[in-house]
Amino acid sequence: MSDTGHGRQPPAPRGPDERRVSRLMMLLLAVSILAGIGLLVLYALGGQVQLEGILLFVLLTGIGMSIILWGKYLIPPEIVTEERGERPSPEEVRVAAERAYEEGETQITRRSALVRLLLGAFGALGLAAIFPIRSLGPSPGRSLFRTSWRTGLRAVDETGKPISVDALPLDGVVTVFPEGHVGSTDSVAILVRVDPDQLRLPEGRGEDAPEGNVCYSKLCTHAGCPVGLYLAQFHELQCPCHFSAFDVLDGAQPVFGPAPRPLPQLPLYVDEEGYLVAKSDFTAPVGPGFWNRGGGP
């Protein structure tokens, strides 16, 4: 950048450069036109995504490059230096503006009772405007505390087939739902068959995994992703989103990752036909944590 103080700079000498540039631009624009026609033909023939991208690229970049070349080489390289000009207004203008406002303000402040009532009316309008927000969703109520599992509901697989106590081989895994609720998002559970002698379930849950069929909520207690991977070697369930791991033998205690709590267990028993049935809902609310999960108001 050269400095010439204020005003315009004499145009820089231009020579054969200019001819070469305009010839290049003509070439670019000619290719652009061809690409545009090519696009029409391609479109009429049914289109092809890679060719569409390439032709659009040629068409648009040809236009863009020639405009840039035009600005850079065919227009005098004029660099101007000028005063930025006053930004804060002169003091007397500012004072005049303040006075103009205050004239109106005195008309307001004189009638303070009216002002208060008007503000009250605006407040009421604001409240009335906020209330439709309530329509956006149902009250959370107890919905996060329970699922569709009920005492006596059979565990069924994705096709709705009930699972018998000896259906799974050792280290076998199946996703289960309560009978009649296949696909229910909060009720989804994962059933794992493990060696009953290795199970170390918490107090009082010893009977809840008949013949080593232990069942947990499939929703990660971290961010609610389905805990889909069973690493049989370590007896761990792993979440594919953030890699929390839960020890299946140890009541699904988290052993790695960001999950803060064990997966809630689904207590099971075996009905007279030999199928796995829920004793109750899960042992705790399923999925990610929330403010009143501990039962607070």
Added chain:
Amino acid sequence: MIVPRILRWFDERLGAASFAKKSLQKVFPDHWSFMLGEVAMYSFIILVVTGTFLSFFYVPDVRPVVYHGPYKPLDGQTMSAAYASVLRISFQVRAGLVFRQIHHWAALVMTGAVVFHATRVFFTGAFRKPREINWVLGVALLLLTMGIGFAGYSLPDDLLSGTGLRIGYSIALSVPFIGTWLAFLVFGGEYPAPDILNRLFVLHVMILPALIAGVMGAHLAILWRQKHTNFPAKGLTNDQIRGPRLWPRYAFASVGLFFVLFGVVALLGGVAQINPIWIYGPYHPITASGASQPDWYMGFTEGAVRLFPGWEIRGFGHEIPEPFFPGVLMPSVLFGGMFLWPWIERFFTKDDRDHNLLQHPRDVPWRTAVGASVITFLVVLTIAGGSDVLASSLGVSVEAMTEILRWLVVILPAVALFVTYYICRELRSNDLHPVRESKITTVRRSSTGGFDTSEEEGGGFESVEERLGL
């Protein structure tokens, strides 16, 4: 010939001639880094054009349909009408796929341009008085751009986007006091509620674009009013501006940039496959896949959510769930700090002057060090957002990778802070400010042939402005 007549017609009605003259002659300082904001603006235009086309075919509906179409691997599968409509755009609408891919690429370019633009403004001190308002509007635009991007890639209702929404729901749920209500009102009930796609669609095609257009308009109007900053140059004072005029030179460069950008994004959209939702498959809330990464600009939240340990605060029947800390608190502190930065800096420098000349990053080592440290933090988190992919390509376990990254996310920002600070100080003390805290030594030869030397304190210049005597 025709243009002056049109101008005259308008001037007789609007009296706009002096505005038109001033606008055409407006001086626009020129530097490659000043283009970043333009790239963001032009990407937005490309997004509006391509997005309008896509919106003519997309259906924001979660109701299940059975797919029968040209993509045979999914033939006969049950999926949402939304996902089916995106398959239709990709395989049946002529030029639909190229528009969809251009749209996605332009979104990635726009977020990138906004981020680099903000970085440029930060490191050169362009946010200082009188430009604090535009800094705040700019940070708002960054948030809006990220928001509209997230809403957009959640629309196809493929397996990846559904997983992202599910995590978003859990993060909303984790807010203390109001989280449960917040999540239920935003999502329309317990996840997955059917209303969410429709809401995201309205946000994505109407509310957020309108907000972006409005805030961007204000951003530009203020830029117009305050005029652009200049890098310090010989003979240029703080009260002057230097550059080409808007018409014709700057306009040619800028319009040319738009077409070249559009061309490059179109090329990417044609040849570089992006978000192939037909490979991910339709979303079913009971499945998720590994290697699920969001678009790059949300990677830092994903990384934070992965790295933060399983801590919760519980008591009195209440709890602050784990996702709150990495998913709400960390971004709030980050963006809150960004919004307030001009005033944070003002608190330390007590500098209340107008600044129309930019700083070089080295001129303000502590600011540059803080910026480098935050960027390092975000880069480590973004890498952590793909920890599983990184782990498998390095042949280590995800657990080991997570442990390493948990250390790095603490150590590297601290290292970056100190290293940047000392590099800037070194650079400042030799290259750009050779006389800083120097002694001026004068050697005189006396008439008898001897030499004597005298030393005096050289001026230690604080900044470029002072060096230039402003």
